[in-house]
Structures are given as C-alpha cells and as structure tokens.
Amino acid sequence: MPGSAFIARRMRSGGALATALVALSFFIVIIAFSVAGGFRREIHAGIRAQYGDILLAPAGFDYPGGGEAVAADSSLLSLLSRIEGVREIRPLVSRGGIVRKEGNIQGVIVKGIPDTTLAPLHARIPSRLASLLGFSEGERLTVWFIGEQVQARNFTVDALYEAVVSSDENLTVLVPLADMQRLAGWGRDSVSAYEILLGERFASRSALRAKASELGTAALVTEGEPLFALPVSERYAQIFDWLDLVDSNVLVILLLMMLVAGFNMVSAMLILMFRNLSTIGMLKTMGMSDRGISAVFLRRASRIALKGMLIGDAAALLFCALQGAFHLIALNPQNYYLAWVPVRVNFAMLLLSNFAVYAAILLFTLLPCLFIARVDPARTVRRD
Helix, strand or coil: CHHHHHHHHHCCCCCHHHHHHHHHHHHHHHHHHHHHHHHHHHHHHHHHHHHCCEEEECCCCCCCCCCCCEECCHHHHHHHHCCCCEEEEEEEEEEEEEEEECCEEEEEEEEEECCCCCCCCEEEEEHHHHHHHCCCCCCEEEEEECCCCCEEEEEEEEEEECCCCCCCCCCEEEEEHHHHHHHHCCCCCEECEEEEEECHHHCCHHHHHHHHHHHHHHHHCCCCCCCEEEEHHHHCHHHHHHHHHHHHHHHHHHHHHHHHHHHHHHHHHHHHHHHCHHHHHHHHHCCCCHHHHHHHHHHHHHHHHHHHHHHHHHHHHHHHHHHHHHCCCECCHHHHCCCECCCCCCHHHHHHHHHHHHHHHHHHHHHHHHHHHHCCHHHHCCCC
C-alpha cells in the first residue's frame, strides 16, 4: 500500500538500537555457519591428504604392521577408477619404526607414497615430530624398522608438514614408495594397500559409507586377494562426531539468534508504538483500518530488519575475509586440530540463514500489532 509506505518513512523513530541488535544477530549467525563450514572443510581436507577418503586393504591391515604384499591388479585399478567420484587411487607401503635423537626415542609410521616431489631417501615429517625431537629441514633422519630382523634406513628431512591427526601414537613420516618397496623386498607392483580420494561432493558420512560399499563390492568380485573398503569417517569416527556436534551447536545458535532478534524487534516496535500513540489515533479517526495501521509498523520493522541484516552481513563477510587471509584468531591444535579459526563462507547457506532470521523477525513483529486494536482514538489524539 503506497500510503502505508509513505507514513512509515515519515514516522518518528530512531531505531538505532534495534538495528544494532538485529545486525549483531545476523553477524553471529553468519560467523557461526562460516566457522563450522571452515572446520569441516579444513579438517576433512587434512585427513584426506594424510589417509585419503577410503582405505582399500586386505583384512587385518594396519599402518604400523604394514600387512602382506598386495599385487597391483591393473584390471581392478581400471575398474575402480571408472566408478563415479573416484579422483585418485594412491598405492602405499607402510611400516612402523623408531626414531631416535640425542637419547629421545619416538615411534613413527613410515608410509611410502607415489609422490614425485620426494627424492629417493628423502622424507617429509610432521611438525609435531620435529618439535618433539628437534628435527629441522636438511637433517639426517635414521629410522629403525623392527621385524624378524632390525633394519635401519637413513633419510634426509625434506620438509615439515602440519598433520590434522598428529597424536604421538600415529606420527606419520612420508617417504617415496620405491624406498619402502625395497625395504620390504617387494617388486614395483606390490603394495600394502590403496588410499582412494573422492570428489568434494562425497564428503558427508553417508556418501563416504555408500562409496566404500560400492568400492568394496567392486574389489571383491575381481580375482586375487580380497580387499575391503573402510571409509575415513569410521576410522576417525571421533573427529567426525565432533564435527557433527559443531554443526548441531550452529543450529542451536541460529534458533537462539532468531529468538533474540525477534524479541528485540518486539521491544523496538512497542516503543515505537508508544511514541506514536497520537499518530495511531489520528489515523484511526481518518478512517484507516487496524490492518492498514499494522502495515505501517510492519514496513518500519522490515526496514529496520533489512538495514540490520545488511550491516551484520557486511561485518561478518569482512571478518571472514580478514580471518581467512591473516589468521587473526589462533587455536590450540592439540584441542581443535587446527592452529587457527578456519572460515568458509557458503553463500547458499548465507542466503538461507538470512531468510530464516528475517522471516522470524517479521513473525515476531506481528505480536505488537495486536496492540493497535486496543488504541482508543478519543483518548490518544492530541488537540492543540
């Protein structure tokens, strides 16, 4: 209604406090979704970089033990690579070992991978291992492998890397695949297992389980030793449980911010109505219906909510840009797996959350409009 829009623009109301509170609600919601999305992306990316999305291995395989040799079946690899979502099949050979420096001893898992950036007898070690034993790039790293006979290999530390899963029990040293095959006495076609990387859209637990089932079925119908598929979400179930808990907390924050923004807007509208009692009475005497007067205040509430939404979104996006570029807020990686607060802006989720909070605000604003029907024009219209 053009008349209600005109009156809403001319109505006496500061609305600054209500706008600020609504902006704060939108800011908190967008930050919560962005941080939750950032944690899920960074932690999952870190885990899949270390262990892939799905492990395809013989029964009883574990990384420290290494397991028996598996022949690299070209027909199996060709079949697996044609399955939807499979991006990379990464063979590996792993063994448990012991590293010693200046009297300090640490158990490690040495994993051979087909990484062309690693020169022969060079190793990439986790920063946690470097801090425990004092290793730095360019130093010699001697690893003792315990088996039927003790074997020692000297590697050169090529680089350090940050491992998402880096407890002292599973520190993983990355070396060239050929070095580990020679250590085990295997040929170039023998490996311990395969780590399979999937596309980004297969990151959820349900998608990982479905793909593991599909890959495991494909591996079982081929000739050779049967291989079983294990999704990373089951191997590190506690981490994925923690991520699910973060997502649940974000939904709770969304509901709380809806309530806070709604109640703040109710308070602002009641104050606005009390400040404009004479205007309400005058409009009634001029024949405007209660619904028409309510439309005036709803338009005013909508303007306040939209202004607060734009301010809150702009502030949240600015914070995400700064945090993503400079990592302003740090974390303890022993507790949160990462050294900084990650952020990821999902614009589809941003629009959806904006719509949800905005709709909740307008629904709450309908409550004060019931007050308009109780206004008596004869008692509220001021006469000069």
